[in-house]
């Protein structure tokens with residue numbers, strides 16, 4: 001469960017199941033507005049509290065990573081954290097994610113423990129999601145936070161199936177030789 005907005009107590013989120021690889025970080029998290037740091041962030045579209053609230057709402061869903069109760073998450077505003085979620089301008093994304101990614105993608109930077117959400121994508125979404133920007137936002141948060149738990153990328157398993165949340169749906173939902181999946185923003189749809 002996530003604590004309510006404004007919670008400042010250190011989190012106690014722990015993964016109690018056995019699915020997490022040993023190298024994965026402990027699982028508290030901290031939502032922070034990436035635009036508060038660095039240069040060139042003037043174009044970031046959403047204000048920090050609105051973004052943090054959206055992230056908290058998405059990660060609180062029973063369809064998100066806390067499904068089944070094996071994992072608990074708590075939003076904290078100070079102190080030690082296990083991962084952060086930042087809304088970041090495209091140019092800063094390139095600094096934090098590397099220059100080899102396709103333009104306007106998001107990433108998880110394991111060294112920083114930070115899910116870096118591309119501001120342009122947050123506003124516009126992705127082709128596979130059409131006009132459903134809300135569903136795309138849900139997808140991108142769940143996907144990048146999934147990396148913080150050690151999950152790697154998956155492909156479309158079968159034509160017509162729901163796309164795994166760890167598929168790179170920003171780039172499309174088809175896998176060559178398999179076919180097209182349907183968009184899916186949740187780890188546990």
Ligand SMILES: [Zn+2]
Pocket residue numbers: 107143144147153168
């Ligand atoms: Zn990814």
